[in-house]
Amino acid sequence: MEFIKKRIPESNEMLMALGMALFVVHSWSLRMFFFRVPSFLLYMGVGQILAVLAYMMAFALLESLFVTLILILVSTILPSTWLRDGLGYKSFIIILVAAVASYLIQREIESTYPGIKTLLLWAVETGAPMIALLLLAGFVKPVRKVIQFLSEQVSVMVFIYLPIGVISLIVVIFRLIF
Amino acid sequence: MASSKTNRRNLLKVMGMVPAAITLAPLAKIFPSTSKTSPHIIIVVCDAWAAHNTSLYGYPRPTMPNIEKFAKRSTVYNHHYSAGNFTVPGTASLLTGMYPWTHRAINLGGMIKNSLGDNQIFKALYDTHKGIGYAQNVYADQLINQARAYLKTHIPFGAYNLQDGVFYDSPLFNLDAYTAFSSFEDGIINHGKGFDGSVWLGPLARLFRIRNKRIINNAMSEEYYAGLPESLDPFLLSDVVDGLIDTLTNLTEPSVVYFHMFAPHDPYRPYSKHYNGFRDDEYSPNTAPTHPLVSEPNSDHELRISRLNYDAFLASLDQELARLFNYFDASGLKDDSYIFLTSDHGEMFDHGMRGHSDPLLFEPLIHIPLVVSAPGQFERHDVDTPTSSVDVLPTICHITKNEIPDWSEGRLLPTLGGESDPERAVFSFSAPQNSSFGNITQYSISMVYKNNKLIKYNHPKYSKYEFFDLLNDPQEKLDLSDSLPEIGIEMVKELDKLLPSILTMKIPEDGNK
Structure with a gap:
């Protein structure tokens, strides 16, 4: 137990990781939601649209928690200098690069399977800048400070998106039961 | 003497049960009788099935020979029209017996107006028939779901697909x-x-689905050279028909079965043996010029290829339907069921348009098949007067001796309780760009009357009447609106009289009958 406790990152670092995940995932979902709203307005009432929003926000909460848990889990497994120490700013870089990669990849996904070569290429194209940025922030203090600062700012989102996600999840559960 | 004693005893027994029967009578409505007193109603809908491309309706290619055989013992409605030109309004009208401007399911992804949502065939027959609903089209499935309170069985959307990659049909939801x-x-x-x-889980789920699809397609590539048919997920035509046969095999009490198959909807993926089956025939239709409302015009070549694939897909569907027809005969269902074969809308490969996504109302898009087999029918009947998809619900109520609900806007189909009325006008409607809650401003509406067709297009890009003489110009190439014949002038007057009530939802008391 003591061993696991030692391996788990600092709580404020985990909070920063969660903040970044919540910020990216919820903002993305909201963007998609507002993109769909004009057509929803044609055939859905306000209540129905809010219910869809609740589903999307609840799913975003679960996705954020999932991503954060993965980061924490990986940080406990890897050597502490790799990810555990400074998880906050490192998560910022990882999530940001992975989100940009997802944006670019989603533009490419067609109805045909991309194939192993393309998938490997995508993995390299995502992994390389991620590692480069992590190394840069690790070795260049001013860069790390800037990213840490941004990461702290974004962690405020925990107090906005987390309640939204939790309320949405309650709404969804309520709708599924009653 | 002994016999008379027995009779008296029986009479006394029966009289003793009268008060109990009176007391328990209301329960009969709650627990309908399981003894079979009424015929089954089986409605098989093939999505995007155009009468225009069906050999039964005079198409030069032999696309559906088995339907022709089935029709020899059925009633064929030769001028049957869908009230809508795509799944949502077309299906909603079929299920409710209401025109699109009344039920308001007019948008892609839209639903029947809340207050009318469960006014469907399942509700109309609830007291006498067990409701079973299935739709392989997600949008049609949402409509059926609106009447779930009246459905004994709602078969999940993905039941007959080879992978179930959708979430909403999980029991959780x-x-x-x-x-x-x-x-x-x-979303x-x-x-x-x-x-x-979703940032990551969405694309991951999508990649897994595409990968599985590829594996399934590879495994079935001999049977389906052009790939498997897909309704979000791939499926085998044979599985869908097997699913319907399984459903029908388990019927124990009078039932209304609504079975909405996705084929022959796009993507057109026929069996290998039908693929390119019509490529070398002599049929080479001349296409009409591109209509101004076509959003993505197709070349003649593209239209020709798409038509070939669609026709081949029809042939594959027909092959599977033949198994269904054999089952109807072998099981005896043909003798105690009304079987309706129809569609929700058509499909077009003309006027520059491929499919059914633009707000056009040419014949291939709205003229749909309707073939009805009555119990024990052994002769073909033909109905040549116009009929509409809104007629199906009241007709079914009539033949099952149920009251025709007051919400229904259709008439009884000829030979099934109704009379042929050559004076009747039927309407089709398309307004996907409008709010389903307010007045309608952008729309297309067609009126078919005595082999003439008037279409009013009212769109920002194109606002015009078009008029066609269907008897002499079945391909609707020659728009006569600039020199309207007398009947055309009458039709314009009639449509103009109806439009204000249609567009503002203020339906006259006698409805749209």
Whole structure:
């Protein structure tokens, strides 16, 4: 137990990781939601649209928690200098690069399977800048400070998106039961 | 003497049961009798099935020979029209017996107006028939779901697909399927190109689905050279028909079965043996010029190829339907069921348009098949007067001796309780760009009357009447609106009289009958 406790990152670092995940995932979902709203307005009432929003926000909460848990889990497994120490700013870089990669990849996904070569290429194209940025922030203090600062700012989102996600999840559960 | 004693005893027994029968009578409505007193109603809908491309309706290619055989013992409605030109309005009109401007399911992804949502065939027959509903088209499935209170069995959307990659049809979302559908299938997880509403899990799920699809396609490549048919997920035509046969095999009490197959909807994926089956025939239709409302015009070559694939897909569907027809005969269902074969809308490969996504109302888009087999029918009947998809519900109520609900706007189909009325006008309507709650401003409406067709297009890009003489110009190439014949002038007057009530939802008391 003591061993696991030692391996788990600092709580404020985990909070920063969660903040970044919540910020990216919820903002993305909201963007998609507002993109769909004009057509929803044609055939859905306000209540129905809010219910869809609740589903999307609840799913975003679960996705954020999932991503954060993965980061924490990986940080406990890897050597502490790799990810555990400074998880906050490192998560910022990882999530940001992975989100940009997802944006670019989603533009490419067609109805045909991309194939192993393309998938490997995508993995390299995502992994390389991620590692480069992590190394840069690790070795260049001013860069790390800037990213840490941004990461702290974004962690405020925990107090906005987390309640939204939790309320949405309650709404969804309520709708599924009653 | 002994016999008379027995009779007296029996009479006394029966009289003793009278008070109990009176007391328990109301329960009969709650627990309908399981003894079979009424015929089954089996409605088989093939999505995007155009009468225009069906050999039964005079198409030069032998696309559906088995339907022709089935029709020899059925009633064929030769001028049957869908009230809508795509799934949502077409299906909603079939299920409710209402025109699109009344039920208001007019948008892609839209639903029947809340207050009318459960006014469907299942409700109309609830007291006498067990409701069983299935739709392999997600949008049609949402409509059926609106009447779930009247359905004894709602077969999940993915039941006959080779992989179930949709979320909303999970039992978890039973009570909130439409919201789950709008959130997951129409937001969080994208089913085509473009962006998912989820950053990572969405595209991951999409990649897995595409990968599985590829594996399944590879495994079935001999049977389906052009790939498997897809309704979000791939399926085998044979599985869908087997699913219907299984459903029918388990019928124990009078039932109304609504079975909405996705084929022959796009993507057109016929069996290998039908693929290119019509490529070398002599049929080479001349296409009409591109209509101004076509959003993505197709070349003649593209239209020709698409038509070939669609026709081949029809042939494959026909092959599977033949198994269904054999089952009807072998099981005896043909003798104690009314079987309706129809579609929700058509498909077009003309006027520059491929499919059914633009707000056009040419014949291939709205003239749909309707073939009805009555119990024990052994002769073919033909009905040549116009009929509409809104007629199906009242007719079914009539033949099952149920009251025709007052919400229904259709008439009884000729030979099934109704009379042929050559004076009747039927309407089709398309208004996907409008709010389903307010007045309608952008729309297309067609009126077919005595082999003439008037279409009013009212769109920002194109606003015009078009008039066609269907008897002499079945391909609707020659628009006569600039020199309207007398009947055309009459039709314009009639339509103009109806339009204000249609567009503002103020339906006259006698409805749209």
